[in-house]
Amino acid sequence: MAFVIKFAKGVRNHWKKSTFAACLLAYGAKRLKNKYEIDGIMKVYCEEALTYGKVAITGNTLPRKITVILNPAANKRSSLEDYEKYCSPILNLAGICVDVVHTESEGHAKKLVQELKNTDALIVAGGDGTLSEVVTGLIRRTGENNSKLIPIGVLPLGKSNTVGSALFPGGEHLGNVKSMAEASMAIVREATKPMDVMKIEIINEPDADTIQDGEKGDEVQEKKAVYALAGIEWGAYRDASAKKDKYWYYGPLKKYATYIFNGYKDSLNWKCEALVNYSEPCEGCSNCVTHIEEKNTKWYNRFVRSTAKKEDRSRIINENCQKYEQKQISTADFACLTSNIFAGTANNSPPKLHLNLGPQDVDYFNFLTEGFRSETGQRRQIVETIEARQIELRPNLEKMDTQNAWFSIDKDDFEVKPVKITLLPKVITMFCSSSQTEITNLTSP
Structure with a gap:
């Protein structure tokens, strides 16, 4: 009892220090609680991913290979750390060969996609802007009628994740961690859904992207459209x-x-x-x-999981x-x-x-x-x-x-000009949570 009285007097006599200590203690307790809950979330997802990784493959079958296009500048340069904490462990435990490519500047993602070869899927680790760049580069490369053959994943690591949040709603508490883990697990499960794309073209205006590489004065190419998902x-x-x-x-x-x-x-x-x-x-x-649509024999044709005849x-x-x-x-x-x-x-x-x-x-x-x-x-x-x-x-x-x-x-800035906006229905296929999938392809053991 004497100790309690002495402690109460100490708090009263040093209330400023006591208040600071109490706030510090509460902050530390909250951090520990969040860490414990995050570890619990990651444990569940990692255990599920491991069941996929333990499945044996035949001798003439190669492991799945995906290419992650990561924007290290996204979300105040925290995207790389978040990817390594919450996404990479799940993908690696599932036995997927992961090739991570970093973007270096605005517009670099489009160039990376146009030069990409030999991959089973494209994964965007960033926000809406990076996703729009990847989709734009992909459709410019394959054409609007062929791009639906390529599965795309999104890991919502950016400051704005409109599409990622719609595909992987995380909830209120620790929602960002749940979204990143669920987005990673969707790639492992191979659950997909078709997505619409918005095509945006400038009307009667030259586009900065249409100038050919080389010296100033070269001829202008055919206008290139920008593609968006949101x-x-x-x-x-x-x-x-x-x-x-x-x-x-x-x-x-x-x-x-x-x-x-x-x-x-x-x-x-x-x-x-x-x-x-x-x-x-x-x-x-x-x-x-x-x-x-004609039969496609290009490298990305092997991405197609469904052979259903299209109308x-x-x-x-x-x-x-x-x-x-x-x-x-x-x-x-x-x-x-x-x-x-x-x-x-x-x-x-x-x-x-x-x-x-x-x-x-x-x-x-x-x-x-x-x-x-x-x-x-x-x-x-x-x-x-x-x-x-x-x-x-x-x-x-x-x-x-x-x-x-x-x-x-898609959260990227463009000068106001006359534009034509065209909807391209279900042009691409994206990984999604199993509850949202229209055509779910599970490889679960």
Whole structure:
């Protein structure tokens, strides 16, 4: 009893030190608890991966080989450490030959994919930007009708993981660790699903990617499109979100600070004015399908696990597919999204683009409210949604400050220009959790 009284007096007489010690102790206890729970999560996944690794293969069969394209600069340069902690052990225990290739600069992932040979799958270890680069490089290499033969995996190691989070939702507590482990295990299980791709082309404008290598003055190549899996954003919320890193000194509150300090600035695009031409969604017809797929004998053909005969829709006539509606828009929040990021999208529904238009005018209070909602994973206010297969977006550049006008295509910045956005339904195959797969290929022992 005397010890308790003496201890209580000590705490009272040295309350500042006692408070600091208590906070330090609580922080340490929380770290130990998290480490214990992470070890438990990894143990479960590693034990499952080991069961795959113990399966014997025949003498004329080679182990699976995958190529991981890792962006070491992703998520404040923590992606490599996260990969080695939460992804690499699972892949190695499963008996998969893993070749890790690091990107060195913006656009390097596209070049790596175009030069890649002899691999069973491509795995993107990074965020939305790296994934978009890999998909762009892959489709440019193989063509829009052949790229569906190549399985792609994503390890959500970036700062923004829109597609990765949709494929591998991790939950609230230790969600990032669960997402990374589940994404790694999906590669081991070989559970896949087809995914839509958004093709974005500049209208009547030269593209920086079209200049040939060599001296200045060479002829311009055919325009090269950019391919995305999530969507394209434009407007005040996009501009504010792009400024987050400027408020790094606010720590975890920086994502809220960007809306507080930018909600009154003219540098944001408060008026996105454009002419939109769009066609209705189509399940596939002679207008959408350029030609019947032919047998492919290239190196990536061995990736195909299913031999199911695909339906030929090149003879189907859909008059509405070739009809375009026209609409003049003015909004503070423009987003054209694929169905990839919406959970629970019906597989039997026609593939479509979702053009979401926010309110035309936003005051400071609503800007804060909607911005905070988006940072907590909720959807911002939508005034109108247009469903389409193809969209021509022609911004009113005469009324805009073009120096401060930017699109975000899968979180990468692109200058605002007239663009044509085309949906390519189920062009690629991606690894996913078993609960989401449409065609699950399990090699479980």
